[in-house]
Amino acid sequence: MSWFPEKKSGxxxxxxxxxxxxxxxxIPKHVAFIMDGNRRFAVKNHMERAEGHFRGFDKLSETLEWCLDIGITEVTVYAFSxxxxKRSKDEVDCLMExxxxxxxxxxQEKELIQKHQVCVRVLxxxxxxxxxxxxxxxxxxQFSKDNERAVLNVCFSYTSRExxxxxxxEIAEGVQLGLIxxxxxxxxxxEKCLYTSQSPHPDLLIRTSGEVRLSDFLLWQTSFSCLSFVEVLWPEFSIWHLYGAILHYQRNYPAIQRAIDSAMSDRERRxxxxxxxxxxxxxKSSDQSNYSMTEQILQYAKHREARLEQFLQHVNSKRLCYFKELVSRHKTTGV
Incomplete structure (x- = not known):
């Protein structure tokens, strides 16, 4: 099945x-999924674990289409922790394959990526x-980085603690280099140094399989997300479960927004x-003597923001170079 399937007939x-x-x-603009239950689905249906993982991927493809249809423009999925x-070699090899x-x-689906204008990030x-x-x-x-209609973040070889x-x-290096x-x-x-720095925090996080924990996924980013824990195994997830999670988000939206506004206000105050x-x-510095305290604070804030901008350019440049070098090697070796 394609990552981005063509629309079905109505x-x-x-x-x-x-x-x-x-x-x-x-409607939540950014939804995160912990796609749990592929292995249990395989056991339940008397199939190989590998088939359970393939069914899980097919469900992701279908779910992305549902999200786009309803106006969810960014999706983040926990693909591989x-x-x-630590799992068996056979299962790890299967997931890598x-x-x-x-x-x-x-x-091979570049035309569909461009058609849907989806930016794919792997974090x-x-x-x-x-x-x-x-x-x-x-x-x-690299191919999809400039697409703007929708974003798919694939958390692969990821844990939030890492x-x-x-x-x-990154921050310690910035201090050591004198950039900040x-x-x-x-x-x-x-936040701006996290892998997810280019994305807003998820409005809604959905976990399937009945587990009610985050399993080291987006621990920082989901502080004010609405959490929806669904009993169904991931390959059995349906559009009705998505609708139910969105309704759960809508019921809790006012309280979540109040908490976010309060947290942002506190952050600005600090x-x-x-x-x-x-x-x-x-x-006591002599170069400050001609300025009022308010002017000094404003000037300091301006200089701080300039330092941070230079530092973040340094961080983003390193990440960009990493991907560019890999792309260059791939084209050169043809591996």
């Missing part, structure tokens, strides 16, 4: 009615993957207090 009237009703309320490397086949297939510690898979992933990411540690290492100061470190800077504290500590 929807049933009841689906159209349900979508119209849901669209009277807020770093913890999954599935990734190899599907990303290769995706690059995680990709250096842990076989080199040929890194290369085909890089091809896909992502946060990687962001901390210790006082520049903040929640906002941390940043102002930090800027003020930094200015006060430098208040």
């Amino acid at each position: 929807q049933s009237w009841i689906h159209r009615v349900c979508q119209r009703i849901l669209k009277n309320g807020p 770093i913890e999954n490397f 599935l990734a190899r086949q599907k990303f290769t297939r995706l690059m 995680g510690n990709l250096s842990l993957l076989p080199l040929d898979i890194q290369e085909v992933i890089a091809d896909c990411v 992502e946060i540690c990687a962001a901390m290492r 100061k210790d006082s520049d470190v903040s929640e906002d800077l941390m 940043q102002r207090e930090s800027d003020c504290s930094c200015v006060l500590s430098d208040h």
